[in-house]
Amino acid sequence: MRGMREMRETLEIGPLPEGFVGELTDLLGERFSQSSSVLEIHGRDESYFEMMPPQAVVFPQSTKEVQGIVRACARFVVPLVPFGAGSSLEGHVLPIHGGISLDLTGMNKILAVRPEDLDVTLQAGVTRLQLEKALAEHGLFFPVDPGADATLGGMVATGASGTTTVRYGTMRENVLCLEVVLANGEVIRTGSRAKKSSSGYDLTRLMIGSEGTLAVITEVTLRLRGIPEGISAAVCAFPDLKSAVRTAVEVIQWGIPVARVELLDEVQIDAVNRHSNLSHTVLPTLFFEFHGSPRGVEEHARSAAEIADGNGGQEFRWATEAGERHTLWQARHEVYFADLALRPGARVMSTDVCVPISRLTECITETKAEVSRASFPIPLVGHVGDGNFHLLMVIDPEFPEELEEAKALNRSLVARALRMGGTCSGEHGIGIGKKRWMAQEHGGALETMRAIKKALDPQGILNPGKVLPREGMGQASHSQGRDAP
Numbered sequence: 001m002r003g004m005r006e007m008r009e010t011l012e013i014g015p016l017p018e019g020f021v022g023e024l025t026d027l028l029g030e031r032f033s034q035s036s037s038v039l040e041i042h043g044r045d046e047s048y049f050e051m052m053p054p055q056a057v058v059f060p061q062s063t064k065e066v067q068g069i070v071r072a073c074a075r076f077v078v079p080l081v082p083f084g085a086g087s088s089l090e091g092h093v094l095p096i097h098g099g100i101s102l103d104l105t106g107m108n109k110i111l112a113v114r115p116e117d118l119d120v121t122l123q124a125g126v127t128r129l130q131l132e133k134a135l136a137e138h139g140l141f142f143p144v145d146p147g148a149d150a151t152l153g154g155m156v157a158t159g160a161s162g163t164t165t166v167r168y169g170t171m172r173e174n175v176l177c178l179e180v181v182l183a184n185g186e187v188i189r190t191g192s193r194a195k196k197s198s199s200g201y202d203l204t205r206l207m208i209g210s211e212g213t214l215a216v217i218t219e220v221t222l223r224l225r226g227i228p229e230g231i232s233a234a235v236c237a238f239p240d241l242k243s244a245v246r247t248a249v250e251v252i253q254w255g256i257p258v259a260r261v262e263l264l265d266e267v268q269i270d271a272v273n274r275h276s277n278l279s280h281t282v283l284p285t286l287f288f289e290f291h292g293s294p295r296g297v298e299e300h301a302r303s304a305a306e307i308a309d310g311n312g313g314q315e316f317r318w319a320t321e322a323g324e325r326h327t328l329w330q331a332r333h334e335v336y337f338a339d340l341a342l343r344p345g346a347r348v349m350s351t352d353v354c355v356p357i358s359r360l361t362e363c364i365t366e367t368k369a370e371v372s373r374a375s376f377p378i379p380l381v382g383h384v385g386d387g388n389f390h391l392l393m394v395i396d397p398e399f400p401e402e403l404e405e406a407k408a409l410n411r412s413l414v415a416r417a418l419r420m421g422g423t424c425s426g427e428h429g430i431g432i433g434k435k436r437w438m439a440q441e442h443g444g445a446l447e448t449m450r451a452i453k454k455a456l457d458p459q460g461i462l463n464p465g466k467v468l469p470r471e472g473m474g475q476a477s478h479s480q481g482r483d484a485p
Helices: 002-010 018-031 036-041 063-076 128-136 152-157 203-207 241-253 266-276 294-310 322-333 335-342 357-371 400-419 435-442 445-456
Strands: 056-058 080-083 100-103 110-114 119-123 175-181 187-189 216-223 230-237 258-264 285-292 317-319 347-350 380-383 388-395
Touching: 018 056, 018 063, 036 056, 063 080, 063 100, 063 175, 063 216, 080 152, 080 216, 110 128, 119 128, 128 152, 152 216, 175 203, 230 294, 230 322, 241 258, 241 285, 241 294, 241 357, 258 266, 258 322, 266 322, 266 335, 266 380, 285 294, 285 322, 317 322, 322 335, 335 347, 335 388, 347 400, 357 380, 357 388, 357 400, 388 400, 400 435, 435 445
Parallel strands: 056 100, 080 100
Antiparallel strands: 110 119, 119 216, 175 187, 175 216, 230 285, 230 317, 258 285, 258 380, 347 388, 380 388
């Protein structure tokens, strides 16, 4: 954290230009704010980085207003950082080069639900739970669930995924088209509502995962799914971590259409038992969910149970009613708060790697052996059906040596994942926390990314200092910045 503080102190960030402040005040009135409390809220996310407030916060309510804000930023060369729910984990929304925070939560209208086409169009500030409630009356749901009640615009920007990715895919597979505002203030649509197209460059997927560095997302059109007729859940404990991971891998390799398969190691199971007064056996545990027809769900679940039994799994605990399923999944849903309870006053530093499933058992067992020697608790959880897992390092921010130890463990984990043909981030994104590994992972393709950034944002005003591992393509003129550590 001291590194972040030192970095911010070295930036020569001057005051916002008077003409810029006047223009946005005329446009937005009281929705242009420089209140210290508002600035503080927009200077943090859920990462371990310290608070870095913007110089002002704006609250647009329409694409037209976003367009006006972006045009003003372009004219005065002021950095602009899009902000949603603030639930990101790699410092995506921290204004490390000053400028303004563009809070999109006021753009929260669901514009059109089309049950016959299985799609929905909404503004970027709509949250996941808001959408879920609106779709329920139509018998529909949106399958991407990152855990937090994030905004859909933020989920697009970070390329989010979650527990159901193994069955339904990530945001990349579930976004049809976008409306975005480019760095020059131009508004474009990136595609159509057709379920497939071979027309032109795929600008939609270029924007997904770009973290606000290429454009501001204002509207999103998403694919929807019908709520399954049959849903069942199961929990199964294993004698060791290797057996649990091997079971998850074999379920996928055998083509069993599991909707979720989540892993909690024994440290995490013990934490949720204590926090939520549960009684799970303190062993590595898999949580399954199956979607489909009642008969199909039963067949798939039995097949998974046979694989688990062959790997030493204990008897499956089944649930088909909604309340029962919630009880079974409670341990997985409450891992974050259970981990915080392990050390009151601590913070959770969450890692995020993904490897090919053929290397998953090896990657997790090597990682587990290394973190078992750490000086603080490190539960392990994972969306193991798609090769993605996390270490939840429970550190005390008052002890810099713990942060340095956690960073070293993260570096080792990422190096292991890259060596095994994986990625430094399966779902959290890059922000400022993962930039150092971009060159190693992408090689020469990184220069192509820089060329795209320069072409779309030549002044470097859109979320500068994020994603790309060196100083952006021309920093804002009122600050002389450098990369975050």
